[in-house]
Amino acid sequence: MTPSFPLLQLPSRAIKNALKHFDVPELIIFSTLSNRAKNLVKSDKRDAPIIEVFFYIGCINIPLSTPTTIMFGESRQRECDIESLTPCPVRVIDERTLNETSFTVPGFHRVRDWLVHFMNIFNVPMIDIIFLSRDAWKYSLESVRNVVKGFTIGHVAAFENACEVIKHFPIMNSLHVDKADSDPELQGADLNFIKKLFIGNIPSLCVSRVIPIDLNTLLMMNSPDITVYRTTITEKELNTFLKLWLKGASSNLQSLHIDFVEHRCRDISLDLSVIMKGIEIKKSNDEKTDVPKYDIWKSDGTLADVTVLNYDFYFNVRH
Amino acid sequence: MSVENAPVVDVDEAAIPVEKKMYYRFESNDKKEFRVSELAIQQSETLNRLVEAMGYTSEDVENKPAIAIENIDGKTLKLVFQWCEHHKGEAIPVDDGSVPKIVEIPEFDAKLMDIDNGLLFKLIWAADYLNIVQLLNVSCKKVANMAQGKTPAQLRRVYLLPSDEEDEAAKRAAQEAQDPRAREVEEEFEERKRQGGNSFF
Numbered sequence: 001m002t003p004s005f006p007l008l009q010l011p012s013r014a015i016k017n018a019l020k021h022f023d024v025p026e027l028i029i030f031s032t033l034s035n036r037a038k039n040l041v042k043s044d045k046r047d048a049p050i051i052e053v054f055f056y057i058g059c060i061n062i063p064l065s066t067p068t069t070i071m072f073g074e075s076r077q078r079e080c081d082i083e084s085l086t087p088c089p090v091r092v093i094d095e096r097t098l099n100e101t102s103f104t105v106p107g108f109h110r111v112r113d114w115l116v117h118f119m120n121i122f123n124v125p126m127i128d129i130i131f132l133s134r135d136a137w138k139y140s141l142e143s144v145r146n147v148v149k150g151f152t153i154g155h156v157a158a159f160e161n162a163c164e165v166i167k168h169f170p171i172m173n174s175l176h177v178d179k180a181d182s183d184p185e186l187q188g189a190d191l192n193f194i195k196k197l198f199i200g201n202i203p204s205l206c207v208s209r210v211i212p213i214d215l216n217t218l219l220m221m222n223s224p225d226i227t228v229y230r231t232t233i234t235e236k237e238l239n240t241f242l243k244l245w246l247k248g249a250s251s252n253l254q255s256l257h258i259d260f261v262e263h264r265c266r267d268i269s270l271d272l273s274v275i276m277k278g279i280e281i282k283k284s285n286d287e288k289t290d291v292p293k294y295d296i297w298k299s300d301g302t303l304a305d306v307t308v309l310n311y312d313f314y315f316n317v318r319h
Numbered sequence: 320m321s322v323e324n325a326p327v328v329d330v331d332e333a334a335i336p337v338e339k340k341m342y343y344r345f346e347s348n349d350k351k352e353f354r355v356s357e358l359a360i361q362q363s364e365t366l367n368r369l370v371e372a373m374g375y376t377s378e379d380v381e382n383k384p385a386i387a388i389e390n391i392d393g394k395t396l397k398l399v400f401q402w403c404e405h406h407k408g409e410a411i412p413v414d415d416g417s418v419p420k421i422v423e424i425p426e427f428d429a430k431l432m433d434i435d436n437g438l439l440f441k442l443i444w445a446a447d448y449l450n451i452v453q454l455l456n457v458s459c460k461k462v463a464n465m466a467q468g469k470t471p472a473q474l475r476r477v478y479l480l481p482s483d484e485e486d487e488a489a490k491r492a493a494q495e496a497q498d499p500r501a502r503e504v505e506e507e508f509e510e511r512k513r514q515g516g517n518s519f520f
Contacts, residue, residue, distance in 0.1 A: 005436045005465060007478040011447040014459055020420040021463030029471050033480045066419065105471050 008036070019044045024068045025092040025101035031121045032105040041121045048122040050154065053115070054130045055144045060115070062122060067095035070118070072111055090114060112147045119151075126152035129169065132159045133180070141168045155204075162210050163190045166197060178208035186211055198223075201252075213258075215241060224254040231258055235274040238313060242279055242306065245315075246298050256315040264311040272308045281306075341377055343370055344385035345400075351393025352385050359403035362411065364450035390448065395441040402431055402454050411452050422460045432461050 007015060019040060022030065031041035052061040060070040071091040087104040088111060094100075108114055115127065127148065139147075145168050155174040158165035162177040163186070177194070179186075186194060194211055198221050205223040207213055213228045215237040233241070238258075245253070260270060281294040286307070293305045295318075307314040342354040345366075360366045369386065373379075388396060405427050424432070432439060439458065446454040465477050474480070481489065 003436050004477055004479050005462060006440065007462060008480065010440070010443055010462075014443050014447050014455060017420075017455055017459040018462045021422065021460045022419065022466060026463075026466040026469065026474070029469070029474055030466065030478075030480075032471060033475050034483050034486060036483075036486055037480060065417065101468075103470055 015040060016044065024062075024064060024066050024094065025103075028090075028092060028118075028121075029103060029105070032108060032117070038117075038121060042123065046122060048124050050128050051115070051118055051122065051124045052128045052130055052155075053148075054132070055139055055147075060118065062118065064122070069093045069095055070114075072114070088114065110147070115147065115151070126154035126173070128155035128157075128174075129153060130157045131161075131165050141165065145169070159208075163193050167193075172202065174204035174206075175202050176206040176208065177210040179210045181209065218256075219244065219249055221250070222252050224252050226253065226256045228256075228258045229261055231260065233258065235271050238275045239277050239279070242275070242296060242315075245304070246279070246296065248298070253315070254317045256313075258313045260311045260313070269310040270308050270313060275308055275313070276306070341375075341380060343375070343380055345396065346385035346387050347391055347393040347396040348387075348389050349393050351396065353396060353400050355400050356404065356407060359400065359407040362403040362406055362409070362451050362453070363399075364411075364452075366449055388449075391445045392441070394438065395445050398431060398434070398438070398442055399445050399449065399451065399454070402428070403451065405431075406453065409453070412456065414452075420456065420460070422456045424457050424460055428457045432458060 007018065010018070019027065019030075022044075024046075027041055027044070027046065031038045046064050048062045048064050050063065052063075053059075054061065059072075062068045062070065069092075071093065072088055073091075087106055087109055089102060089104050090108075091100050091102045108117070119125070119127065129144070129148065141164065148169075153169055153172040155176070156165065156169050156172045157176040157178075159178045160180055160183060162179065166175070166177070175197075191211065195217060198205065198207070198217060201222050203223065204225040205221070206227040206229075208229045211217075211230070213231045213233065215233050218226075218228070218231075218233065218241065241250075244250070263270065276294060279296055281296055283292055283294055284305075285291065286293055291307055291309070293307045293314075295303060295305050297303045303318045305316055305318060341357045343357065343360060343366075345353050345355060347353070357370070360370055373386075375383070391399070432442070434442070439461065443455065443458045443462070445451075446458055466474055469477060
């Protein structure tokens with residue numbers, strides 16, 4: 001039998017020092033043992049920048065200084081019922097060593113119980129939700145919605161059935177929408193839904209293959225931060241976009257990146273002279289990368305810089 | 320008074336500059352006396368400041384009473400000074416706030432801390448009180464290692480962690496012990512309420 005040690009009777013500084021040596025699995029277990037233990041772990045400040053929930057495989061990624069994946073269920077083959085009434089087994093995997101620690105804790109029955117606990121001890125106010133291929137989803141959208149009910153959603157990534165996913169999670173700070181190449185093109189109500197979503201005020205938007213973005217759609221988007229991986233926009237239309245911005249269009253836009261994937265596939269470089277034609281510019285080089293960039297400015301003094309690489313167009317409003 | 324006149328560990332005279340060859344005398348709360356080199360004392364921020372403030376000369380060290388360390392016993396203090404002598408001259412680590420802390424327990428320290436948990440507990444209290452940063456790091460690392468591979472129930476037993484109910488009861492007991500009059504007033508108030516009185520006064 002292991003001899004006991006009265007940890008909590010140590011001086012406060014020593015308790016904190018000991019906790020700083022704990023590996024993540026032991027820290028999580030310790031945090032479940034009492035409110036005092038939980039608050040000590042919280043004050044250990046192993047703050048995670050995000051908590052990503054991959055509901056399709058019942059997995060949480062917490063990028064602590066020791067990268068950690070947390071899986072629910074006894075094994076990959078025996079996933080935990082998302083709303084289980086018996087304590088849900090948790091497997092904590094150290095991604096550096098792939099060491100796996102499995103345990104159950106009385107009182108922690110549902111995935112939701114664990115999520116609330118992780119958000120608390122790792123000081124993360126919101127969670128990110130990732131949905132990949134529909135075939136791999138372990139849980140229904142309804143049950144996932146119940147799990148995260150009342151939580152603030154940071155980022156949603158929908159790689160298939162984007163419309164269906166977003167209808168269940170309409171409010172988020174950041175959205176990444178994609179579709180599989182094999183999926184049919186969106187049409188009718190779904191297409192309208194996605195376009196309406198894009199002209200909403202999502203703070204950060206990343207559009208992959210879900211629909212091709214044309215100039216009109218780009219000009220209607222209200223997100224300050226936009227990344228596009230599929231577009232029908234031409235170099236001439238980029239030139240139009242810049243001229244319209246100079247006249248006051250897309251006033252919310254702060255950052256735009258368009259990856260011209262088709263140019264990349266066909267090895268056709270963007271033509272800078274077409275993009276910047278007729279626009280007053282000031283050339284400089286990026287301090288970090290030494291890549292040339294071009295300053296443009298509105299009559300009200302708002303300054304933006306444009307960078308054109310072989311297949312990428314970057315536009316950033318400067319402050 | 321029992322006196323341990325010899326240095327806690329052998330001193331490498333050549334490694335110590337001439338002006339640093341002063342040995343201070345300390346006394347534990349059970350009247351054990353220790354002679355510790357000035358360089359070893361530098362590992363303890365508390366003792367280092369104390370001897371600096373005292374400004375003792377070599378004669379003072381011999382003629383004046385040993386410096387009393389009231390709240391550490393001789394057995395613990397011996398371990399502390401053995402550690403300080405072994406690590407004298409080493410840089411004192413600065414906490415960069417990184418977690419988990421990367422601390423290796425050297426072989427000497429592991430042997431030194433091959434002790435029962437009661438003495439380890441006292442050693443950590445002493446390291447904290449005397450502000451010996453690296454001794455605190457390695458001893459706390461040893462405590463943290465006790466958690467490895469434990470189930471929740473085992474971890475609770477190893478660290479003697481009270482449940483929320485036990486914490487609450489202890490808190491109430493502490494409050495009552497601190498202010499018995501407050502408890503009496505509360506009971507009197509409850510009694511008057513039961514009797515239907517509207518006003519306490």
